[in-house]
Amino acid sequence: MLTKLTEQIDPMLVVKGLKKYFPVKGALGQSTGEVKAVNNVSFQLYEGETFGLVGESGCGKSTLGRTILRLTEPTNGEAIYQNKNIFHLSGMELRNIRQEMQMVFQDPYSSLNPRKRIGSMLEEPLTIHQIGLRQERTERVMEILHKVGLQPDHYYRYPHEFSGGQRQRIGLARALVVNPKLVICDEPVSALDVSIQSQIINLFQQLQDELKLTYLFVAHDLSVVRHISDRIGVMYLGQMVEQAPTDSLFSSPLHPYTQALLSAVPIPNPNVKKERIILKGEIPSPLNPPRGCIFHTRCPFVMDICRKEIPLEKEMSRNHFVSCHLH
Template identity: 70%
Template sequence: MTTQLTLDHEPLLEVSGLKKHFPVKNEIGQKSAVVKAVDDVSFKLYEGKTLGLVGESGCGKSTTGRTILRLTEPTSGSALFKGKDIFQLKGDELRKARQDLQMVFQDPFSSLNPRKRIGEILEEPLVIHKLGTKAERTEKVMEILYKVGLNVDHYYRYPHEFSGGQRQRIVLARALILNPKIIVCDEPVSALDVSTQAQIVNLLRDLQEDLKLTYLFIAHDISVVRHISDQIGVMYLGNIVEYTDTDNIFAEPLHPYTQALLSAVPHPNPTMKRERIILKGEIPSPLNPPSGCVFHPRCPMATDICKQAVPVNKEARPGHFVRCHLY
């Protein structure tokens, strides 16, 4: 039996019509085209819950996360957080909002300053936001190191002295130091081995329960997302093509792309045979996306209308949204 996405309270973050287009210039510096990295993405993120964004590399998952945090400016759309549009905030208002909105990056090594000790790296957000005395900041860092499973003596070490899993714990500690409400996790386990992936996912779940955190969890591995997400949004070429709770996605996937993704997930029982759906061709370029439904050149169920008309986002079942002409 599957559960339904029936959350009657207000979302903590509501993203509507988000677009991020990057201009492409020709040899003389004139704008000649645009890359539609994110094209009309909408979703709701509820307090204490996790929304997983999954899809192939280049579908716009990371750009969505970075744009919500204003690490790159949106082309259009809105992101309402506590009743205020993040995209309209400036100066001190934006700085204050960033205490509540933090990010864990995919590569933990390149996101840590190799010339600074871990203690300095973790104290930096507190210094920037003018929080606490030197002694209070040090105490806070020691406390957060313990929370993420590191030792207090790690305070004095440099990033190169840690393993990949330990570095990701450090990056997570830096995100937690300001007591945020929302953490955007941009493929936080993709660079780690399988056993370390499980440790980090379990740590994220424990921290969420203890600190009432809300996650936007970005990954290309839908089986990893399953273990941490309450809701899943499947992205393809800048669009969320299917969006519902995790149980529904795995029990009754509606979009042909979601069905293909799930068919590639190995079954834990080797005697169980699953029909493998092989998608033809490569993911199209966001510089020149196909007409109509962007998935139609690779879709085994495409019809003539798929080539002509862009599908709208429909609630095919209660709490189960899909962009597909089949529904």
Template identity: 55%
Template structure:
């Protein structure tokens, strides 16, 4: 049997991923049975309200948190239980851009040391080679070369995030997980950082898992989008399908809240009733059913499985059981 071409196989496969935390002597799922794929050189967005588990999923995939169950397959290798030297070697190929550029940089290190640290840790390059690479990276992210000798506190939030992006690029990874990379920035600089990420993705053939709560940002960045609610994925589709015809009632409400730039177009806003249930005590059955206008008896008893109802479009909802 012929092997699939490397380009056609996903770079990342997440299968039935679960991440649980112990609270008051009992275990609670922050990520609950999540499965998806990220194709090579693609950008997959994950969107949802604060507390839905999207950042926890990202950190678990990078093995910054330990998965409770499920599988994480990266570049064809199961890394779910990788440890020590094996995990360290794999980590050269995936990096993270964190949400808070103020907290994710060491204030005691010069920018040159912040960016060169991954290269220094994983390669035997000389001081001159390190400096040359860092200077090149600074240019790539739109910072002056004299930033090398400055400290993080001397930069604005947008510039600090560029430093974080340069650090993530230092080892030329295959996958970057961007966890709310612009939510802590002024609106005036958000678009600059987003456009920079897209340019770098094309230049370096990067694969991105892009985590955000802003649907407009995710739409701008992503090829495919997964929607999370209370720890689980409720819908996955290409961005055109998801925004043109969302299937899950929760996704429909999210999409209806996106502002319409043309004032002549009237848009019906779907207002959700109630609050997001506590992940410590989630509802039985479908987690969204207490807020859903289409809820049926089955919704409060049985959790719907994520299944493909149209080509490339998956949804977890009992409305599509037939």
């Protein structure tokens, strides 16, 4: 599947040099600095694939997804969706492109309006995008409820009447009701029990095949990302340090940070010994990231050049990119 995807001439989404900085203000309102949540990130997403995005909490994964959709405005860079720069659109053009790009949020509890019935909540996107008449919208909602494994009578209930797994199914239904092409999934299973996680992940895969969806899948659970992703990007302190096909990343990780992440994944065999790479030191503040390579303060292989120069991204093998002076 991956070979076919990457042989396509035009990717569905091209992100170039994306930056999102949040200003920090002092007690008197003066600017005291910037939090570099996303700092010069570039990648491509092909139609029909799942691109997994992993990294420690606070590395900028969720901010990246929200910025692509313009839920937060970018500081700099480009996000080109089917030859249109999302950051240059406004008004009706932006509304139309958002119909094709939807998001499933992390928290199934806070992402649903507790005062609205499920049916009303799911019909709202159809009303905003002026899709169908009233009866047709109700029929569409009933259809999508069935696709995500819910019952017709759930249409009339409120969010508090559902479990966490059911609420995440509702969140997925809300994203899919307008028939999008690209879905950004912001840690959609991290708030769920492990037994429920597998059900939701299988549902994501089933709907991807059925509806021809493309996913940008943000998560910190490497086993989940390995199961669902065709390619994976690894983020650290707002930057992408490695991108590779899933099998290549897990069999031959090149960046020291990726190697440390993968060493923490448990093996379900007590007889197999695995060397754990323990990173020393604390994650630097995105207010004041290190000069040169951002990982050099914790890297076990640090060299002088790492402290002075930012490593350029290099393609070490087919579709396997890394930003590291070791390579």
